[in-house]
Amino acid sequence: MTAAPSSDRLMTRLATACALGSALCACGGEEAPAVLDLEIAGVGFMTPESVLHDPDADVYLVSNINGDPFEKDDDGFVSRLSPDGRVLALRWIDGASESVDLDAPKGMAILGDELWIADIDQLRRFDRTSGAQKPSIPIPGATFLNDVAVGPDGVIHVTDSGFAPGFTATATDAIWRVEITGGTPKLVTLARGEELAHPNGLCSGARDLFCVDWEKGEFVMISATGKREAPLKLPHKQLDGLVRTETARWFASSWEGRCIYEISPKGDVTARIKEIDQPADIGYDAKRSRLLIPLFGSDSVLVKKI
Numbered sequence: 001m002t003a004a005p006s007s008d009r010l011m012t013r014l015a016t017a018c019a020l021g022s023a024l025c026a027c028g029g030e031e032a033p034a035v036l037d038l039e040i041a042g043v044g045f046m047t048p049e050s051v052l053h054d055p056d057a058d059v060y061l062v063s064n065i066n067g068d069p070f071e072k073d074d075d076g077f078v079s080r081l082s083p084d085g086r087v088l089a090l091r092w093i094d095g096a097s098e099s100v101d102l103d104a105p106k107g108m109a110i111l112g113d114e115l116w117i118a119d120i121d122q123l124r125r126f127d128r129t130s131g132a133q134k135p136s137i138p139i140p141g142a143t144f145l146n147d148v149a150v151g152p153d154g155v156i157h158v159t160d161s162g163f164a165p166g167f168t169a170t171a172t173d174a175i176w177r178v179e180i181t182g183g184t185p186k187l188v189t190l191a192r193g194e195e196l197a198h199p200n201g202l203c204s205g206a207r208d209l210f211c212v213d214w215e216k217g218e219f220v221m222i223s224a225t226g227k228r229e230a231p232l233k234l235p236h237k238q239l240d241g242l243v244r245t246e247t248a249r250w251f252a253s254s255w256e257g258r259c260i261y262e263i264s265p266k267g268d269v270t271a272r273i274k275e276i277d278q279p280a281d282i283g284y285d286a287k288r289s290r291l292l293i294p295l296f297g298s299d300s301v302l303v304k305k306i
């Protein structure tokens with residue numbers, strides 16, 4: 001006698017899949033949910049530029065420029081979300097507070113127990129757990145710090161996109177390297193010059209560093225001596241965020257292309273998530289294989305399973 005799959009067992013499986021799904025999961029009882037995506041909108045984001053998964057606290061952090069990306073208005077903030085899309089604290093870190101300086105926060109990275117944030121011409125540092133501010137690191141001459149990446153060696157890199165108000169070029173385009181030795185930050189210009197083409201998204205690997213730029217639309221490796229190597233031109237320019245998955249797939253957002261590109265380990269490029277406006281600095285939730293996409297102009301965040 002064979003044990004036919006019972007309808008009870010099937011329903012249990014469907015119910016489990018629904019429980020694992022998102023708030024958008026529509027349990028009709030007939031089909032397994034295909035959509036595990038979220039759109040978090042109308043919750044109070046103000047010009048969100050970047051989303052970062054903190055895997056230890058298992059929360060999503062959203063940097064909100066709030067106003068002009070160039071203006072030192074001390075009203076930027078960082079929101080804290082649960083992975084199911086609930087806002088745990090809209091202004092978890094709040095520039096409007098007396099004890100916090102934060103103007104136009106953009107890219108973020110976590111180093112040990114600290115959250116680092118690019119903010120015009122400063123690297124802001126906060127306690128990763130409490131959100132309390134720590135001393136900032138000014139970057140001399142920077143005009144538009146944009147993304148921050150931490151390598152496994154604990155070295156921080158930050159891009160200066162080299163923009164002035166109106167997005168005119170300042171020629172300060174650079175990738176800065178920040179080494180913390182004995183608590184004192186040491187700043188090194190790893191790369192500098194307009195050939196960096198308004199560098200934006202950064203991603204650190206075990207022994208390598210990758211960048212996407214705004215002007216040329218290229219995905220490049222940055223050598224240890226700061227050279228742009230093996231440039232791969234993507235179909236559209238205005239590249240912003242860059243993440244890498246544990247299976248060495250890359251994802252990069254393009255404002256001009258209104259999409260997220262996937263770049264395979266062999267270098268094949270596919271537009272994976274399309275028709276989205278102003279996708280800024282994307283994050284990646286490795287635990288759930290999700291892209292975290294801030295939509296700069298519509299004050300929302302998309303969460304997409306990949």
Ligand SMILES: [Ca+2]
Pocket residue numbers: 065066067068071073074075076103104
């Ligand atoms: Ca602001």
Ligand SMILES: [Ca+2]
Pocket residue numbers: 074094095096097098099100101102
């Ligand atoms: Ca303040």
Ligand SMILES: [Ca+2]
Pocket residue numbers: 049106107146147200201240241280281
């Ligand atoms: Ca950016």
